Amino acid sequence: MIKVDKGKCIGCGLCVSMCPDVFEMDDDLKAKVISQKNNPSVKEAVGSCPVEAITL
Numbered sequence: 001m002i003k004v005d006k007g008k009c010i011g012c013g014l015c016v017s018m019c020p021d022v023f024e025m026d027d028d029l030k031a032k033v034i035s036q037k038n039n040p041s042v043k044e045a046v047g048s049c050p051v052e053a054i055t056l
């Protein structure tokens, strides 16, 4: 399951720009998961998140 730890997320927006099908910025300016549709760009976003807030 794709998850964002909001306690860790710094709201950089990287995952949203890499994979807009799965991530969206929430009203609190943290990323949220909008779809569990896994694809290669999700894995890339996991590796690119500067604070390792995304888990699979």
Ligand code: SF4
Residues within 6 Å of the ligand: 004, 008, 009, 010, 011, 012, 013, 014, 015, 016, 030, 031, 048, 049, 050, 051, 052, 053, 054
């Ligand atoms: S890449 Fe990480 S820190 Fe940046 S918005 Fe996404 S979850 Fe938050």
